Amino acid sequence: ATAAGTASEAAGTQKDVREAKLPNVKILATGGTIAGVAASNTATTGYSIGSTTVDTLIKAVPEMKSIANVSGEQIANVGSPDITNDTLLALGKRINVLLSSSDVDGVVVTHGTDTLEETAYFLNLVVKSEKPVVVVGAMRPSTAISADGPMNLYNAVKLAGSEEAKGKGALVLLNDRIGAARFITKTHTTSLDTFKSVEDGYLGMISGGKIHFYSESTRKHTVDSKFNIEYLSELPQVDILYSYQNDGEYLYKAAVEAGAKGIVIAGSGDGSLSKKGEAGAKAAQEAGAVIVRSSRTGGGTVTHSAQDDEKKFVTSDSLNPQKARILLMLALASTNDPARIQQFFDEY
Numbered sequence: 129a130t131a132a133g134t135a136s137e138a139a140g141t142q143k144d145v146r147e148a149k150l151p152n153v154k155i156l157a158t159g160g161t162i163a164g165v166a167a168s169n170t171a172t173t174g175y176s177i178g179s180t181t182v183d184t185l186i187k188a189v190p191e192m193k194s195i196a197n198v199s200g201e202q203i204a205n206v207g208s209p210d211i212t213n214d215t216l217l218a219l220g221k222r223i224n225v226l227l228s229s230s231d232v233d234g235v236v237v238t239h240g241t242d243t244l245e246e247t248a249y250f251l252n253l254v255v256k257s258e259k260p261v262v263v264v265g266a267m268r269p270s271t272a273i274s275a276d277g278p279m280n281l282y283n284a285v286k287l288a289g290s291e292e293a294k295g296k297g298a299l300v301l302l303n304d305r306i307g308a309a310r311f312i313t314k315t316h317t318t319s320l321d322t323f324k325s326v327e328d329g330y331l332g333m334i335s336g337g338k339i340h341f342y343s344e345s346t347r348k349h350t351v352d353s354k355f356n357i358e359y360l361s362e363l364p365q366v367d368i369l370y371s372y373q374n375d376g377e378y379l380y381k382a383a384v385e386a387g388a389k390g391i392v393i394a395g396s397g398d399g400s401l402s403k404k405g406e407a408g409a410k411a412a413q414e415a416g417a418v419i420v421r422s423s424r425t426g427g428g429t430v431t432h433s434a435q436d437d438e439k440k441f442v443t444s445d446s447l448n449p450q451k452a453r454i455l456l457m458l459a460l461a462s463t464n465d466p467a468r469i470q471q472f473f474d475e476y
């Protein structure tokens with residue numbers, strides 16, 4: 129080889145070594161506004177979801193190539209209200225297969241924000257790996273001026289490829305903030321700054337291109353979780369019923385007749401029920417359903433009293449109704465004993 133050839137070969141080798149050192153991050157796309165398309169670049173609502181694929185999302189952020197070897201898979205392409213139990217199971221199983229391979233260092237899930245916290249909490253409970261899983265979305269469609277998706281995706285890939293994010297459970301990344309799936313929730317209909325962790329705080333943030341962690345959840349997740357979906361082909365039906373003035377027993381009856389094995393009550397205040405609600409819950413229990421008292425307030429822990437033990441009510445700890453539903457589905461897949469299920473709510 130000529131001197132020049134040797135030099136360029138050496139440079140090529142160095143380049144390969146550098147790329148080989150980059151983490152391998154898999155992006156699993158499920159749809160959502162991050163993949164949304166609107167008729168004009170000032171429209172931030174009224175857009176459509178379903179046409180933008182994971183390849184387009186990756187191509188839109190070429191800067192990711194300098195922080196990770198990125199590849200994608202399309203799991204679904206829907207608005208997140210249409211994420212089903214089957215999608216959850218398929219996603220969780222696929223992530224477990226991917227993360228068991230030495231070729232994958234971390235996973236990013238792109239997701240609509242409306243039910244993002246539910247999927248993130250599900251993954252927090254069923255992923256069997258310490259490798260990072262980061263769930264990301266956007267509030268503005270990909271066609272909008274100042275779309276938030278590209279930077280959120282870039283940051284999510286950075287986080288998923290990092291050492292710092294290992295062993296922290298499923299993480300949620302939007303607006304530079306790193307949230308724990310256990311605590312974070314969507315708090316605003318349209319604002320970019322919608323994901324908050326009011327009671328428990330964020331775990332950290334990305335600032336100046338650097339990942340900063342300040343705290344972590346004490347609740348069981350991922351490798352410490354007892355939940356195993358490997359051989360699970362479906363999740364039991366769990367419905368959420370909202371408490372309000374003048375509510376009725378018939379809602380409980382309808383849920384059980386439609387196949388509910390569990391009901392989470394978005395109770396008023398500290399998870400309180402009306403007399404009619406309580407009668408409905410009792411009838412649902414007699415039909416075999418497990419009842420969990422959660423709260424519609426958006427904050428705080430539902431107090432578990434001796435009355436709950438007498439009435440065989442489970443309380444949701446500080447899980448909001450939509451996350452309590454996720455935990456109850458997984459719990460019911462292995463037991464319908466309220467005392468055992470209460471232990472899950474105390475630990476996860």
Ligand SMILES: NC(=O)C[C@H](N)C(=O)O
Binds near residue numbers: 207240241266267
């Ligand atoms: N910002 C969003 O992603 C909202 C959208 N409706 C979804 O959840 O799919």
